[in-house]
Amino acid sequence: MPERRSLCMIFNQFTPDMLDFLAENHLRNSKSWYDEHKDVYKKLVTEPFYALVEEMSPHMLEIDPQFVTIPSKSVARVRRDTRFTKNKDLYRDHIWIVFRHPKKRLGSSLCYYFEIEQESWGYGVGYYDIPSAVREEYRQMILHHDKHYLEARRALEQAPDFSLYGDPYKRPPYPDAPEEDRHWLNRKNIGASFSCEDYTTLFDGTFYDIMIANLKRIAPFYQFLRIAEERVRRQSLEDHL
Secondary structure, three states: OOOOOOHHHHHOOOOHHHHHHHHHHHHHOOHHHHHHOHHHHHHHHHHHHHHHHHHHHHHHHHHOOOOOOOHHHHEOOOEOOOOOOOOOOOEOOOEEEEEOOOOOOHHHOOEEEEEEOOOOEEEEEEOOOOOHHHHHHHHHHHHOOOHHHHHHHHHHHOOOOOEEEOOEOOOOOOOOOOHHHHHHHOEOOOEEEEEEOOOHHHHHOOHHHHHHHHHHHOHHHHHHHHHHHHHHHHHHHHHOO
């Protein structure tokens, strides 16, 4: 069995040069320039991100054994799919990791994520575009004070680094619900995120242990949404019997 590399040796591979390269590649918007600098991309971006997936995987599998942990399937591609969008930029200026179930469309997948952008970096759990049936199910769980919701709310209260995300409705769908529940109910999408504009701990590698502890701390939030998904799936199967 190969010797496990130290966290410090792995994660100080994230550097300002990585951000500079991603920004330049994005601005040049040139396949030929990217092809000429693939070796730089591999060194500055691919290798450290793949290493991070490998280090995180045992911890993430403790949360959900069904997570895909293959680096090539977990790390975002720098080349954008421009077929169905008005934005025709060829390359991203940011990269992310996701841990999710297999064969799920990324946009509607419940996932843990880690991302590095030009202005900030961070991590969290939730949806990019939650399926409407799952949204309705977790709302019912909230309204009935399901134990999984209460555990999720408690976990988030005990993780002050995180905040709920999701655009609010102009007209709250449940205006008479208790205030602490409306904070969850009045969202078109949902997730919990940590974001930081200071790259010091990212570049010196000391972010890792704190991140793993935080991601485990909010596991009840993930389980709450996963249970909502599972209930929707079971109901769909019953409807087709």
